[in-house]
Amino acid sequence: MCKIVKKEILVPNTIYLKVEAAEIARKAKPGQFVILRVDEVGERFPLSLAGWDEDRGTLEILFLIMGKSTMKLSALDEGDCIRDIVGPLGRPTEIESYGNILSVCSTFGIGPMVPMIKALKEKGNKVVTVMEARDKASLFWEDRLKSVSDETYVVLGDGSLGKHRRVREFITEYLESGNKVDRVFAFGRIFMMMDCCRATKPFDIKTIVGLTPIMVDGTGMCGCCRVSVGGETKFTCVDGPEFDGHLVDWELLIKRKRAYLREEAQAFNLWQPDNLRRIAELSELPERISVM
Amino acid sequence: MALGYTDEQALEEASRCIDCKKAGCKDGCPVNIDIPEFIKAIRAGDMPEAARILKSKNSLPGICGRVCPQETQCEMTCNLAKKGGPIAIGRLERYVADWERDHPEIAEQQKERIRFNGKKVAVVGSGPAGLTCAADLAKLGYEVIIFEALHVAGGVLMYGIPEFRLPKVIVQSEVDYVKSLGVEIKLNHVIGKIATVDELLENGFDAVFLSPGAGAPVFLNIPGENLSGIYSANEFLTRTNLMKAYLFPEYDTPIQVGKRVAVFGAGNVAMDASRCALRLGAEEVYIIYRRSKVEMPARLEERENAEEEGVIFKLLTNPSRFLGDGRGRVRAVELHEMELGEPDESGRPRPIRKPGSEFIMEIDTAIPALGTRPNPIIPSTTKGLELTKWGTILTDEASGRTSKERVWCGGDMATGAATVISAMGAARRAATDIDKYLRGSTEWS
Numbered sequence: 001m002c003k004i005v006k007k008e009i010l011v012p013n014t015i016y017l018k019v020e021a022a023e024i025a026r027k028a029k030p031g032q033f034v035i036l037r038v039d040e041v042g043e044r045f046p047l048s049l050a051g052w053d054e055d056r057g058t059l060e061i062l063f064l065i066m067g068k069s070t071m072k073l074s075a076l077d078e079g080d081c082i083r084d085i086v087g088p089l090g091r092p093t094e095i096e097s098y099g100n101i102l103s104v105c106s107t108f109g110i111g112p113m114v115p116m117i118k119a120l121k122e123k124g125n126k127v128v129t130v131m132e133a134r135d136k137a138s139l140f141w142e143d144r145l146k147s148v149s150d151e152t153y154v155v156l157g158d159g160s161l162g163k164h165r166r167v168r169e170f171i172t173e174y175l176e177s178g179n180k181v182d183r184v185f186a187f188g189r190i191f192m193m194m195d196c197c198r199a200t201k202p203f204d205i206k207t208i209v210g211l212t213p214i215m216v217d218g219t220g221m222c223g224c225c226r227v228s229v230g231g232e233t234k235f236t237c238v239d240g241p242e243f244d245g246h247l248v249d250w251e252l253l254i255k256r257k258r259a260y261l262r263e264e265a266q267a268f269n270l271w272q273p274d275n276l277r278r279i280a281e282l283s284e285l286p287e288r289i290s291v292m
Numbered sequence: 293m294a295l296g297y298t299d300e301q302a303l304e305e306a307s308r309c310i311d312c313k314k315a316g317c318k319d320g321c322p323v324n325i326d327i328p329e330f331i332k333a334i335r336a337g338d339m340p341e342a343a344r345i346l347k348s349k350n351s352l353p354g355i356c357g358r359v360c361p362q363e364t365q366c367e368m369t370c371n372l373a374k375k376g377g378p379i380a381i382g383r384l385e386r387y388v389a390d391w392e393r394d395h396p397e398i399a400e401q402q403k404e405r406i407r408f409n410g411k412k413v414a415v416v417g418s419g420p421a422g423l424t425c426a427a428d429l430a431k432l433g434y435e436v437i438i439f440e441a442l443h444v445a446g447g448v449l450m451y452g453i454p455e456f457r458l459p460k461v462i463v464q465s466e467v468d469y470v471k472s473l474g475v476e477i478k479l480n481h482v483i484g485k486i487a488t489v490d491e492l493l494e495n496g497f498d499a500v501f502l503s504p505g506a507g508a509p510v511f512l513n514i515p516g517e518n519l520s521g522i523y524s525a526n527e528f529l530t531r532t533n534l535m536k537a538y539l540f541p542e543y544d545t546p547i548q549v550g551k552r553v554a555v556f557g558a559g560n561v562a563m564d565a566s567r568c569a570l571r572l573g574a575e576e577v578y579i580i581y582r583r584s585k586v587e588m589p590a591r592l593e594e595r596e597n598a599e600e601e602g603v604i605f606k607l608l609t610n611p612s613r614f615l616g617d618g619r620g621r622v623r624a625v626e627l628h629e630m631e632l633g634e635p636d637e638s639g640r641p642r643p644i645r646k647p648g649s650e651f652i653m654e655i656d657t658a659i660p661a662l663g664t665r666p667n668p669i670i671p672s673t674t675k676g677l678e679l680t681k682w683g684t685i686l687t688d689e690a691s692g693r694t695s696k697e698r699v700w701c702g703g704d705m706a707t708g709a710a711t712v713i714s715a716m717g718a719a720r721r722a723a724t725d726i727d728k729y730l731r732g733s734t735e736w737s
Contacts, residue, residue: 023486037443043535043544044443068544084443086480216535216545217451219441219482220667222527223509226518233511233518238669252518255620259520263546270541 001081005058010140013065014107015074016050022057024087030116031093031210031242034059035218037084038072045069046215046237048187049088050111059085062111068268089218090241093208095119099126099182102174102205103149104167104196106132109188110141112210116185117148126150128181130174132167132192136160167192171199181205186245190254197245209245211236213257228252297387306334309379312371317381320369322717323424325349327366327381334384343392344402346385351427351470352420352716354393354462355449357386360713361591393465399472406474409433411730414497416483416670419447421503421703421715423470428723430473434730437497439481442534447505449712451534452526452561454568460533484669489677493698499726502685502694503703503719507667512556512660516614521548521622525555525565525661532568550656551575554625556611558588559709562661563595566603569657577603578653582610582630582643608632610643612650614658624654663709670705684708692722697736700726 006018024034033046051060065074076082093116101120105113110131117127129149133139135158146152155164164170175181184207186196193209200207213225213236220238227236228249234240297305309331317327326345333342346353362368362382370378392399413429415422418440426436444450449463471477483489483504492500509524511517523531528547531537535545553569555562558581569577579598581588584607588595599605608630617623629649632641666683678686678695685694687706694701702718704710728734 023481027486041536041539041543084480086441086443086482088485089482216527216530217442219669220508221506222530223511223524224527228518235508238508238667252620256518256520259620260546260548263540263548267541267544267546 001083002085003081004076004078007076007078010062011138014062014138014140015065016060016062016111017073017076018058018060019082019085020057021059021085021087024085025052025054025057025059028052028059028088029092030095030119031112032088032090033112033218033241034061034085034087035089035215036073036082038069038076039083042072042083043069044084044216044218046089046212046218046241048108048112048210048212048241049115051115060111062108064108067264068271071268071271086218089237091239093119093185093242095123097123097125100180101125101127102171102181102184103127103129104132104171104184104186104188104192105129105145106167106188106192107138108212109186109192109210110145113185113187114141114144114148116187117145120185121148128179129153130155130167130170132157132188134158166195168195168199171196175200175203175205183208184245186210190250190257193245194250197248197250201246207245208242209248210241211243211248211253212241213253214260227256296390297383302334302384302387303337305380305384306331308372309335310372314371316369316371317366317379320366322365322713323350323720325366325385330388331379331381331384334388339388339391339395340398340402342388343398346388347392347399347402350716351424352466353385354389354466355420355458356713356716357382357384357389358458358462359453359711360385361711363592365713389462393462399469403472404431406431407433408435408474411435411498412437412496413726413730414439414492414500415503416489416500417441417447417503417505417703418445418467418477419503419505419703419715420449420712421719422447422501423467424716425501425503425700425702425719425723425726426475427470427473428720429726430470430475432723432727434727436475438475438477439483439487440477440479441482441504443479444534445477445479447503451530452506452564454529454533454564454571456567456571457564482669484673489670489674489696489699498698498730500699501692501719501722501726502670502699502701502705503715504667504670504705506664506704506709508665510660510662510665512611512662514611514613516616516622517660519614519616519622520620521550521656522614522658522660525557525561525659526664528565528659529561529568532572538572547572548657549574552653552655553577553657553659554580554611554653554655555659555661556580557661557663558583558590558595558605559661559663560590560594561663562659563590563598563603565659565661566598567601569659570601570603574657578606579603580606580609580611580627582608583640584608584632587640608643610645615652622655622658624652625658626650626652664704666705666708674699682708687718689718690721691725692718693725693736698729 008016050062186193187210215225225236230247330345367378415438536543537547549572553574555566615624629646630643636642687701692700700722703715
């Protein structure tokens with residue numbers, strides 16, 4: 001059981017949690033993830049680590065509400081406990097002196113980017129960060145990324161900020177105008193990472209992506225998270241989660257990620273009554289509103 | 293499916309035992325249970341004594357009585373085996389274990405007072421090997437902590453072997469027994485990640501016993517294998533047994549089975565997966581195996597049970613590729629017929645592809661059950677641990693010692709995939725050697 005010590009709703013569908021997990025906090029490294037099970041009937045699912053505090057024994061995670069499991073997690077409050085957290089899993093990011101780094105992130109990928117940029121900076125790299133969000137209202141942690149990066153740019157999907165709507169446009173222009181980049185790291189939505197790889201491919205810049213396929217055990221035992229990288233089958237949980245984005249079979253990744261869409265919708269819809277009751281309890285709404 | 297004995301049946305079976313002077317059964321048991329003695333106690337109607345004899349050599353009798361391959365062990369070496377059939381030792385073991393579970397007060401009375409000897413042992417993994425080693429050492433007075441990667445204890449007994457063959461309440465009660473000996477089980481602890489073996493040795497553990505289990509699933513290595521609807525047997529069984537996908541959506545983990553299921557391979561795990569698929573609602577379940585019936589590695593009993601339940605065996609057949617539905621799901625498998633040639637290095641006849649015999653079989657789900665490769669997490673994070681060419685940890689069979697001082701190993705990580713009882717036998721030998729070493733009566737090398 002891991003107690004939630006801090007909860008923040010960053011933007012309407014994105015939640016930040018700080019939880020007690022001292023042993024994991026002692027060993028965590030940038031790029032690693034944990035597997036959670038919210039309650040006794042819960043499924044096991046991975047979330048990247050957005051930070052850790054060895055002295056206080058806490059972990060930080062940040063997630064997008066996408067289905068039943070993340071909704072259940074978001075319904076927990078400060079003082080509540082998460083049933084199981086196991087980790088740190090996966091291989092840590094290879095942090096070296098690369099030179100100029102472009103770090104690209106969106107939504108839940110913004111979390112793990114923070115400790116990674118810090119580690120890259122410690123190795124003497126120059127880090128330029130590009131954040132992508134749908135619109136101003138879904139943007140968060142801009143200040144946090146600014147405080148750790150050398151330069152920070154924001155790209156908004158509604159075009160309300162500057163001329164770019166997607167990171168790909170930004171990256172292409174950034175590279176075409178002669179900026180030297182030695183390595184790119186991209187964390188976030190699959191489409192964003194895929195887009196990012198398309199932009200860096202013509203310039204032949206190594207682009208590391210953090211993949212988030214469906215997992216069960218997370219320790220290499222089941223093979224559910226298998227992906228194809230350079231024509232070879234890899235297990236994301238033990239061989240990854242980071243891979244060379246130019247070698248990833250994106251189509252396969254997307255299809256495997258969508259394999260349970262029907263079941264996910266079914267589980268989520270059937271759970272809604274419980275969910276509403278729980279939210280009502282938290283916000284002390286009158287009884288008649290809490291029942292459907 | 294095998295059902296338990298009634299009191300009358302048990303007494304009748306126990307009465308057949310001729311109590312041989314040279315009991316072959318005992319030599320056939322990997323953990324050397326005093327078989328004639330516990331059967332004698334059943335005959336005398338002294339069930340507490342039968343339970344005591346059993347438990348003194350085997351901490352997990354309810355499990356062994358159900359999943360041991362007795363026909364190649366105690367029952368094969370039973371002196372009655374040649375004369376009309378061996379004593380059903382496995383059934384009797386199960387009968388005594390079930391009786392004991394119904395009489396917890398007896399176990400409580402029989403529990404010996406344990407005095408801690410001040411030494412600490414870490415056990416990695418809470419499967420059959422880990423539980424056995426931990427129980428043996430705890431009885432000798434060691435402080436034992438088991439580190440388990442998953443969120444429940446039991447290892448393969450929980451995630452692998454299905455409920456209908458080994459009810460989880462039985463695993464739970466045997467885990468509880470091990471805990472009652474003073475063993476602590478830390479769940480959600482992946483050794484190699486949250487702490488390395490070297491860190492355990494530096495931080496107060498006098499010895500480490502490694503029993504992390506089977507590891508990484510083997511796939512067929514043919515085109516289309518990453519389509520959705522293709523599960524490793526490990527994933528299929530884990531979703532079903534550990535995550536209780538058969539209770540979806542009450543439980544959150546889903547599983548997709550469809551109408552036609554093809555299981556590849558013919559070991560015990562393939563039998564478990566195929567029988568699970570039937571219970572999950574599949575209409576036709578096929579076992580597809582490239583050799584013939586006589587080479588099938590599964591126990592005869594498992595095979596018969598699968599056949600009885602309606603699993604269809606397609607022998608001398610091998611897949612060459614999977615075909616998708618255009619949306620990333622498996623739709624069919626291309627198979628071809630095989631014939632048997634000269635024996636290969638395993639001693640079994642080599643299967644050879646029959647030219648021009650290809651055909652397509654429509655399927656909804658495919659489950660490769662082809663065994664496992666050792667999981668690299670512990671070997672890659674532990675200094676000075678020698679491996680075999682198969683990637684398992686190099687282990688002395690008699691003592692369980694590895695190439696690294698104060699580290700022992702047992703179970704599938706030492707031998708490759710094997711049975712529950714052979715893992716328990718190895719764990720018992722390792723526990724004996726750990727005790728000898730920590731008491732200072734033997735040197736490391």
